[in-house]
Amino acid sequence: MTDADGVVVGVDIGGTKVLAGVVDGGGRVTRTARRTTPGRRVVASQVEDALVGAVAEAAGERALLGVGVAAAGFVDPAGERVMFAPHLPWQGEPLRDLLEDRLGCPVVLDNDANCAARAEAHHGAARGARSALMITMGTGIGGALLLDGRVLRGQNGMAGEFGHMQVVPGGQECECGRSGCWEQYSSGNALVRNARALMAEQPSVLTDMCAGGPDRVTGPMVTAAAEQGDLVARQAFASIGEWLGVGTANLVAALDPQLVVVGGGVSAAGDRLLDPARAALRRTLVGAAHRVVPDLVAARLGPEAGMIGAALLVARPQ
Amino acid sequence: MTDADGVVVGVDIGGTKVLAGVVDGGGRVTRTARRTTPGRRVVASQVEDALVGAVAEAAGERALLGVGVAAAGFVDPAGERVMFAPHLPWQGEPLRDLLEDRLGCPVVLDNDANCAARAEAHHGAARGARSALMITMGTGIGGALLLDGRVLRGQNGMAGEFGHMQVVPGGQECECGRSGCWEQYSSGNALVRNARALMAEQPSVLTDMCAGGPDRVTGPMVTAAAEQGDLVARQAFASIGEWLGVGTANLVAALDPQLVVVGGGVSAAGDRLLDPARAALRRTLVGAAHRVVPDLVAARLGPEAGMIGAALLVARPQ
Known part of the structure; x- marks a missing residue:
């Protein structure tokens, strides 16, 4: 999902680390960036800072076409909010809209296990x-x-x-x-x-x-x-x-x-x-x-x- | 599923009874017939006799447009055979083809719990x-x-x-x-x-x-x-x-x-x-x-x- 105009970035945010990467149309990862997750005893915006930082570093000079977020928590069926996350300070956090504002591109959001399964279905063991x-x-x-x-x-x-x-x-x-x-x-x-x-x-x-x-x-x-x-x-x-x-x-x-x-x-x-x-x-x-x-x-x-x-x-x- | 030319009949075959009925397009049952299931210690064709008899009685003088069979057993994914049925003498029985030959109309076959669920989805509690x-x-x-x-x-x-x-x-x-x-x-x-x-x-x-x-x-x-x-x-x-x-x-x-x-x-x-x-x-x-x-x-x-x-x-x- 790289083209002349920009890149698509995927981010996985868990209890210990944030991993962001540019992913091409064949599911290949061409460039990654990491952050440590600030933990659950911080304010929500600090976690979002780490997330935005990792995305920016992975994208580098390229424009963002879109960002997908895999979150270790319960995501609402509309893909707008993290309802609850045992290791993060999010409770009903409207993460999609917050990140769209900060990143200036479309953001999609899903649970991390769902995202991993989707990847294995398209490019891995479940293909x-x-x-x-x-x-x-x-x-x-x-x-x-x-x-x-x-x-x-x-x-x-x-x-x-x-x-x-x-x-x-x-x-x-x-x-x-x-x-x-x-x-x-x-x-x-x-x-x-x-x-x-x-x-x-x-x-x-x-x-x-x-x-x-x-x-x-x-x-x-x-x-x-x-x-x-x-x-x-x-x-x-x-x-x-x-x-x-x-x-x-x-x-x-x-x-x-x-x-x-x-x-x-x-x-x-x-x-x-x-x-x-x-x-x-x-x-x-x-x-x-x-x-x-x-x-x-x-x-x-x-x-x-x-x-x-x-x-x-x-x-x-x- | 009644029309000028004939009727659709559903049959449920369990360990104790065979229940057949004419079912219309709204899921309503207009006429039924019953038989006792011969049990599992008979030859398979005796169970098929009971099934064909119940279908014929339910249909009466009307032509059969098609027959659906709900069987208390494992049905293969193609809907052709009853692989195993704890209370019936069927093991790999090619029931669909056998019944099509005997009834002279298209026959479809599925597990009884699947059929009950489908009925509840279309006309019952799961609608x-x-x-x-x-x-x-x-x-x-x-x-x-x-x-x-x-x-x-x-x-x-x-x-x-x-x-x-x-x-x-x-x-x-x-x-x-x-x-x-x-x-x-x-x-x-x-x-x-x-x-x-x-x-x-x-x-x-x-x-x-x-x-x-x-x-x-x-x-x-x-x-x-x-x-x-x-x-x-x-x-x-x-x-x-x-x-x-x-x-x-x-x-x-x-x-x-x-x-x-x-x-x-x-x-x-x-x-x-x-x-x-x-x-x-x-x-x-x-x-x-x-x-x-x-x-x-x-x-x-x-x-x-x-x-x-x-x-x-x-x-x-x-």
């Missing part, structure tokens, strides 16, 4: 699939249902909150205020919790890595330990992979998609996560012997998926 | 909704997702198997061979199981109704007892209603529909079932305070929904 589930595993679980390349948005724009489907009655407490949510058993947070619990019972290289304080264990540490063959780390991955498969089986029973794409930071673990998930999906999916069980594959576009999908929305608003 | 979940509670739970009045069929034609989403890890064994499926906690079977368990602990009119043998308790008995104010029967309904709400909250988190329609035989209990479901939906749905929570309403077309939806498919194949 050509008639229907696909996108499951985004980061701190928690987000996602989207793709039908003929389009994201199902729902009446509130809140479809795809897969992480808050209850899988264990009376189970682990969740940040959402309820308990037993899927993301409490299969996510970056769950990976770290599993590793901490297992470390108390078995020797692990994590004990050295975290300098003796299990509270200091992080997801990247567990990933590194698993790569070194550490059994605690591998069991922690096997457990979240198993739960990924169980929850996916529920969604496949309901929606019978052609493909399941797993993205987000945790999916970088690849088959260490996906193999136990595939096994659990086959074991727990109803009628598995009488149906084509969908492939469960890793997303292809990595951390740029949200930014690319936001830029796609400028040219092809749904 | 005008952009998106709706249809949850069909009978012996188990079936259902469908309606998007702009169309049923999501899925890659295998198996979308909507909501009853086999796992809600309790290691829970009640299910006829599907797995355990903890939603329909083990919220269905006609679950209602009867709950009532039997409660009867062992508390006095109940059900003890007289079933002549002392809890094994003889049936769903209609529990309904009658609840209407008389029996506490055991009311608790049995409250429990399946509560689980209806919990499972619905999972689907609403994932799909954010505008409306939830509850049909099937058990839904005849109305608010006795739906009030506890509505309360549980509000309590367990993620972000309920930040969204429009969909209405949960009873289906309108009753036991004729499948037949009507099958007939609709003749005129408007999806």
Whole structure:
């Protein structure tokens, strides 16, 4: 989406960073810029400052034809406001109009998981699939249902909150205020919790890595330990992979998609996560012997998926 | 779908009965015929005999313009075969072609829950909704997702198997061979199981109704007892209603529909079932305070929904 007159920029704004990039018509990223997200205890305009700064830096001297924003929060169905964002100071923020005023070009807005799914549908792992589930595993679980390349948005724009489907009655407490949510058993947070619990019972290289304080264990540490063959780390991955498969089986029973794409930071673990998930999906999916069980594959576009999908929305608003 | 030259007939074939009817263009049923389903231990052609007999009786002297069949089983995505039906002798049966040969008119074929959902979308409780979940509670739970009045069929034609989403890890064994499926906690079977368990602990009119043998308790008995104010029967309904709400909250988190329609035989209990479901939906749905929570309403077309939806498919194949 570059032409002689200007560029289209996609921006992904999450709890920790703002990533902006010029995206061409083939979904390729030609130039990027980053900012640190100011956090949720600042005024909203400070977050908007970071966003506008990253867009300007990515665009450089080129004129802006349009900007797509992928936001880590609930976006209203009209694509005008961020209703609520757990890690940002936005509550009902009329972000689209505010940014159009500041940037002087059309702005489109969508949820980050929807944007990542759209990018995978057009240029990544879900390309050509008639229907696909996108499951985004980061701190928690987000996602989207793709039908003929389009994201199902729902009446509130809140479809795809897969992480808050209850899988264990009376189970682990969740940040959402309820308990037993899927993301409490299969996510970056769950990976770290599993590793901490297992470390108390078995020797692990994590004990050295975290300098003796299990509270200091992080997801990247567990990933590194698993790569070194550490059994605690591998069991922690096997457990979240198993739960990924169980929850996916529920969604496949309901929606019978052609493909399941797993993205987000945790999916970088690849088959260490996906193999136990595939096994659990086959074991727990109803009628598995009488149906084509969908492939469960890793997303292809990595951390740029949200930014690319936001830029796609400028040219092809749904 | 009656005109000077002939009629369109819809047929619903379940485990116990075959119901055929002439359906007009407004979804009205003008003439019906019934047969008893021969069961699953007969040859397939005997079931087809019952089906053809019911169609012929419903049509009477009028020519057949087309026949739509709603089957209680898995129908392939092309609408040609019944792949598997738990209560019928069909396994990969090429029902569409067989019936076209015998009836001498075009035949269309779909799953019964999909047909019921289509009928409710065009002429019943989901009319005008952009998106709706249809949850069909009978012996188990079936259902469908309606998007702009169309049923999501899925890659295998198996979308909507909501009853086999796992809600309790290691829970009640299910006829599907797995355990903890939603329909083990919220269905006609679950209602009867709950009532039997409660009867062992508390006095109940059900003890007289079933002549002392809890094994003889049936769903209609529990309904009658609840209407008389029996506490055991009311608790049995409250429990399946509560689980209806919990499972619905999972689907609403994932799909954010505008409306939830509850049909099937058990839904005849109305608010006795739906009030506890509505309360549980509000309590367990993620972000309920930040969204429009969909209405949960009873289906309108009753036991004729499948037949009507099958007939609709003749005129408007999806």
